[in-house]
Amino acid sequence: MTNGSEAGSPAPAADPATGAVIDLLGLLAYAELVSFFRLSDDAELAPTLADKGELAGLAATEYGHYRMLHDRLTELGADPEAAMRPFVAPLDDWHARTRPQSWLEGLVKAYVGDGIAGDFYRQAAELVDDHTRDLVDGVLTESGRAEFIAAKVRAAVADDPKLGGRLALWARRLVGEGLSQAQRVATHRPGLAELLASSAESEGGSADLAAVGRMFARLTDSHTARLRAMGLAT
Template sequence: MSDSPAGVVDLLGVLAYAELTAFLRLAEDAATLAPTLTDRAELSDLAAAEYANFRLLRDRLSSLGVDPEGAMAPFVAALDDWHAQTRPGDWLEALVKAYVGTGIAADFYREAARHVDKETREIVDEALAEEVRSQFVVERVRAALADNPKLGGRLALWARRMVGEALSQAHRVAAARPDLALLLVSAIAQAQDDASSEAAGGRAEAVTDLVEIGRLFARLTEEHGRRMSALGLVPGP
């Protein structure tokens, strides 16, 4: 049985399942949407990296005495729903999802990782490294926009849809997993003293503080805008 805080186990569990599903979706997109064999190979490389990250997180859970499947199980519905709502219709949509959609999720997990132990934080940071993904996707999307600038409006709308779905699922997860939500809303966690933590319902009230959650999502939105600009797309409101 694990002695790790519930929030740490939740963070590793949700991230492990996110990496596993990213591997499966990228592999599918590579097989069905990639226009050339080179593109298929590039996206397959990204899929392989996601699977390696999944194994890293799975092994960390096991080392903590946690059953990986049990840790991932609470997040299956939310992540599967997000993927179902954001299934790409073509190659460019798949690339934007791989960069923008996965990117905002990564920011979400990085926020939580600020408040875990050093070893777990380092593993999370390693799993969320995106330099390779950035180079490949940015080059492909920018080249497509240079050839046909009219694609920009459609892809920007697609990216906004993904982010909206991601934030919706994030609220859902935060409501269901308060220990994970406490990691995300750092100002709340730091403001709590011993008396408030012992008070009945104190943690639930803190987690649902809309002001602090709003600040969190403002930071996520700022990073989303940076990624959109990197792709040559106009960030939405």
């Protein structure tokens, strides 16, 4: 005897919420994988063996995060590669447009660029299931990275104050590019856009594009704190 789905009845419709979660985890998984490669490259440019070791450790952490997200996608019944695929081109494009020209620019990108992206991912995760939200929060913890990068940039600016203005301009560019890319990704992935709109609505706004736009504006609030931590605030 067969059940209805085996007898040719239509399969149950996919849960939109699950689709949105898969989009979010796929985006974050590819971001973490790329971060692993990027930090590994930055480690080669580091001026001392100690710095190389620190960045190698940060890269290893990013790979661990990628594996956690990969495993969660598998638990949800998703193909991790398929979940990441829609985000390969936009994220690769963003990294191509913001290619650092020095080790210090690479550090600022790892802190500011990844930081604004992390704020976006956290916002999108506000209304997902508890398991996924806890995973996203854990993956995006940046305390160790933030402390290492902030100390290195502060020291470099103290040694050469002229670096401060140039790196601050670079940081502002990263934020602008990051927000624009996040908006493009959300526009092309309805599940993510719905998560963002619902999160904006839960904060007292309305679930429309204007609310999402205001939410993106709020993501810049933490930018000043990151600049101050690196000694780049003006």
